Amino acid sequence: MTLTFPSPEFDDAVAAVCHGSATEVEMRALNELLRSNSSARDEYLFRVELHSRLASDPDLFSEFGDTTGSVSLPARNTGDPSQITPLNPVVPPSRRKLVRVLALAACLMLVAGGIGRLWFKWSLARNGATSAAVAMLTRTVDARWSPKVHPLRVGSALEPGSLQLESGLAQVVFYSGARLVIEGPAELRLVSPSEAVCVSGRVLAEVPMPARGFRLKTRQLSIVDLGTSFGLDASQNRSEVHVFKGKVELQPGKAGEQSLAEGQAALVQGSDLPQLMAANPEAFAPMFEFQQRSLASEAVRYDQWRLSSAQLNRDPSLVVRFDFEDLSDPDWALPNKAEKSALAEGGIIVGCQRAEGRWREKTALEFQSVNDRVRLAVPTEFRAMTLSAWVCLKGLDRDFNSLFMSDGFEPGTVHWLIRGDGVLGLTVFGPRFGKFQILASPPVSSLEKLGMWQHLAVVIDGKSQEVVHYVNGLPVSRHTLNIGPPFRVGSAELGNWNARSGPNPEPSLIRNLSGSLDEFDLFSRALSDAEIRELYLKGKPDL
Amino acid sequence: MSADSTHQFRDTSAAQQRFLSMFLRSEREVFRYVAALVPNVTDAEDIVQQTAMALWEKFDDYDPARPFTPWACRFALNKAHQWIERRQRWQGLLERGLAEELAQRRQDLQPEFESRLKRLEGCVRKLPEGQRSLVEGYYYERIGIETLAERSGRSAAATYKMLQRIRLALQHCVESQARPEVA
Numbered sequence: 001m002t003l004t005f006p007s008p009e010f011d012d013a014v015a016a017v018c019h020g021s022a023t024e025v026e027m028r029a030l031n032e033l034l035r036s037n038s039s040a041r042d043e044y045l046f047r048v049e050l051h052s053r054l055a056s057d058p059d060l061f062s063e064f065g066d067t068t069g070s071v072s073l074p075a076r077n078t079g080d081p082s083q084i085t086p087l088n089p090v091v092p093p094s095r096r097k098l099v100r101v102l103a104l105a106a107c108l109m110l111v112a113g114g115i116g117r118l119w120f121k122w123s124l125a126r127n128g129a130t131s132a133a134v135a136m137l138t139r140t141v142d143a144r145w146s147p148k149v150h151p152l153r154v155g156s157a158l159e160p161g162s163l164q165l166e167s168g169l170a171q172v173v174f175y176s177g178a179r180l181v182i183e184g185p186a187e188l189r190l191v192s193p194s195e196a197v198c199v200s201g202r203v204l205a206e207v208p209m210p211a212r213g214f215r216l217k218t219r220q221l222s223i224v225d226l227g228t229s230f231g232l233d234a235s236q237n238r239s240e241v242h243v244f245k246g247k248v249e250l251q252p253g254k255a256g257e258q259s260l261a262e263g264q265a266a267l268v269q270g271s272d273l274p275q276l277m278a279a280n281p282e283a284f285a286p287m288f289e290f291q292q293r294s295l296a297s298e299a300v301r302y303d304q305w306r307l308s309s310a311q312l313n314r315d316p317s318l319v320v321r322f323d324f325e326d327l328s329d330p331d332w333a334l335p336n337k338a339e340k341s342a343l344a345e346g347g348i349i350v351g352c353q354r355a356e357g358r359w360r361e362k363t364a365l366e367f368q369s370v371n372d373r374v375r376l377a378v379p380t381e382f383r384a385m386t387l388s389a390w391v392c393l394k395g396l397d398r399d400f401n402s403l404f405m406s407d408g409f410e411p412g413t414v415h416w417l418i419r420g421d422g423v424l425g426l427t428v429f430g431p432r433f434g435k436f437q438i439l440a441s442p443p444v445s446s447l448e449k450l451g452m453w454q455h456l457a458v459v460i461d462g463k464s465q466e467v468v469h470y471v472n473g474l475p476v477s478r479h480t481l482n483i484g485p486p487f488r489v490g491s492a493e494l495g496n497w498n499a500r501s502g503p504n505p506e507p508s509l510i511r512n513l514s515g516s517l518d519e520f521d522l523f524s525r526a527l528s529d530a531e532i533r534e535l536y537l538k539g540k541p542d543l
Numbered sequence: 544m545s546a547d548s549t550h551q552f553r554d555t556s557a558a559q560q561r562f563l564s565m566f567l568r569s570e571r572e573v574f575r576y577v578a579a580l581v582p583n584v585t586d587a588e589d590i591v592q593q594t595a596m597a598l599w600e601k602f603d604d605y606d607p608a609r610p611f612t613p614w615a616c617r618f619a620l621n622k623a624h625q626w627i628e629r630r631q632r633w634q635g636l637l638e639r640g641l642a643e644e645l646a647q648r649r650q651d652l653q654p655e656f657e658s659r660l661k662r663l664e665g666c667v668r669k670l671p672e673g674q675r676s677l678v679e680g681y682y683y684e685r686i687g688i689e690t691l692a693e694r695s696g697r698s699a700a701a702t703y704k705m706l707q708r709i710r711l712a713l714q715h716c717v718e719s720q721a722r723p724e725v726a
Contacts, residue, residue: 012707019706020582021703022636031641035639035640048579049579049656051578051582052584054678056578058683060663
């Protein structure tokens with residue numbers, strides 16, 4: 001078979017290659033032609049490029065399907081052709097794409113080694129695990145979302161895709177630190193931790209210094225933030241940018257760059273040059289008010305904690321994590337937030353009261369009566385473990401006040417507690433009944449610390465045979481551990497203890513906690529001093 | 544699980560996130576690079592997936608001072624070769640140096656392609672509804688050809704033919720609009 005160019009046979013052969021249906025004879029004929037005829041080769045390359053563009057640029061479809069006219073998006077990355085620049089990697093919120101990203105993330109883990117293999121299986125079983133999120137929805141006022149997309153809750157991690165707010169206000173905090181307040185009706189497409197596209201609607205952006213370079217695009221232009229606060233009002237044909245603080249850089253489609261300073265605004269219509277005016281903060285008044293409230297230092301700390309929380313939840317060594325964030329009365333189940341843990345089940349709350357946590361908006365669980373407890377089961381064995389909790393003690397009523405204790409005195413299990421004299425204790429039970437080791441810190445909790453939120457942690461490292469107690473991010477005592485791994489948790493309780501004894505237990509066996517917990521983590525490895533410090537810094541109530 | 548192997552994993556997890564975010568940003572360009580050699584979408588995606596694995600394994604060697612995409616494309620070319628080696632049909636297409644030639648020539652033509660394809664979005668929108676939904680079904684929703692054929696009452700062969708015609712129409716559209724800009 002011989003192909004000529006141009007010819008209908010050439011057209012068919014190229015199409016067949018694109019569809020994957022070309023025969024070997026066709027392919028060989030095409031090879032012959034493309035090597036000898038440079039016009040045919042260039043034409044072939046362009047057809048294939050058009051085909052691959054259709055297959056890889058979701059922006060070509062649907063997104064703007066409801067618009068009329070034929071305005072195209074502003075000029076995309078041109079410039080140095082040797083550095084091949086991708087177009088905006090806007091990912092459609094389609095399941096197919098998400099599944100692919102998940103599969104990819106899971107496969108990467110596989111590559112990471114033996115342990116990865118295990119997690120790979122787990123994360124497939126629990127398909128909540130993903131690392132594609134770029135931002136978080138942190139707060140809303142009367143927000144109504146488009147019914148086309150699944151409902152968004154405050155605290156949701158947001159993956160690249162479209163946010164359609166029909167009415168109300170919503171704040172999105174990007175992982176880069178940039179915060180956007182959106183006023184409905186608006187459509188915002190999240191691209192990456194440092195980039196978003198405002199298809200339409202009003203946005204107020206607050207970009208702290210570390211997030212400098214945050215890019216917000218509209219149909220007409222691209223705004224690069226240089227550490228500032230600015231407002232944007234975008235529609236199909238026009239974009240208005242108002243700078244309230246700092247400086248931004250405008251990159252309109254065709255014209256060159258332009259900077260806008262504080263108090264300045266610019267209007268860009270179609271492909272016209274930007275028209276300068278004075279910034280008008282009044283147009284963004286409700287958003288400012290909302291932003292002010294969310295910038296109150298307490299709210300900022302809470303938001304920061306939630307952001308780092310979302311990241312922590314993906315730590316593969318995290319086995320159990322309770323953040324006590326969604327305590328709904330009728331449902332006393334406590335979800336395990338550790339996304340990569342094999343333990344799908346969470347804890348069961350028995351008794352207890354809902355209370356205020358480290359910040360006004362954060363919920364905590366208060367333990368007071370002898371019945372109050374959270375029960376959980378962790379069937380795995382560990383070579384090392386780290387326990388971490390944020391605790392607000394109301395009193396040290398018992399000789400032993402339980403933080404986290406395995407039921408009874410089973411081999412290999414642990415009891416983590418605070419003694420009545422303010423000493424942090426860890427008891428590790430040996431492989432045979434009756435053998436155990438108590439590792440007690442110097443007194444750390446005295447009466448003046450009651451009512452304050454404290455971070456307590458203990459690391460049990462089977463390899464280095466060491467136990468370290470920590471208070472507020474600092475080690476308070478180190479001990480040599482004479483009992484080797486494996487360590488177990490089995491059935492256990494937070495804030496109480498199941499002695500598995502008779503109906504009338506001795507007083508020393510009542511070990512309920514008096515106080516509140518608003519975070520608890522169990523890791524399957526020994527965290528370093530620096531990591532414990534980081535846990536503390538990310539969670540401490542004040543800046 | 545053992546303490547030592549888990550110990551490193553926290554770092555690995557952070558690196559993985561960094562890698563994923565870089566890779567996802569380059570993924571489209573890598574896909575297009577691969578598709579210039581192996582245009583069939585599902586095959587090209589397979590190769591991209593394998594490329595991602597290889598990149599991740601070698602991510603430690605990546606120099607962040609250099610652009611990610613060209614680095615990724617070098618791996619993609621390698622993976623494409625390995626993939627082609629096991630498929631006689633595709634060897635027929637790409638043998639005797641054509642693969643390298645296509646990759647090189649595509650890079651040379653990139654700015655021109657880019658300027659022509661700027662119009663693609665407008666052209667897709669101008670397609671008659673039936674054609675638009677066929678293209679969207681095939682390329683965006685990735686519906687199989689059998690289903691698309693059934694949906695439109697055509698045979699599979701006629702549906703392929705229709706896609707071919709639509710691509711040619713889109714090509715005419717982008718080219719007719721691109722010319723005046725060059726002048």
